[in-house]
Amino acid sequence: MLIISALGANTKSRVFYNRTKGEMEESVLALKIPKTHILQPSLIGGKRNEKRPGEYIFKQVMKVFNPLLIGAMKKYRTIDPEMIVAAMIWLANHEFDQQRIGSDMINTIAKKLNNS
Helix, strand or coil: CEEECCCCCCCCCCCHHHHHHHHHHHHHHHCCCCCCEEEECCCECCCCCCCCHHHHHHHHHHHHHHHHCCHHHHHHCCECHHHHHHHHHHHHHCCCCCCEEEHHHHHHHHHHHHHC
């Protein structure tokens, strides 16, 4: 089972979005379905059909800051939807021990698919 959640998902978060994502993750993991992976991407880049002005502005700001996010902060870089899809394809076809997978690891896994 492959699920897209969000970076920062946490059942104890004060942020409603992150708290509900965390609750969803816990509910899914409680099912104990083998080979379950929860992808936790940061801000997802790309174009959307619906109008989300706040997200659009934040994406533009992140274009400037993405190169500055290094080391432990690298996980907060905007991620392309194509990278999420590539990681999901790789995960569906390979063994991987980690259940929760953050943006930086999503990119690393996606590159495995692109290199094969």
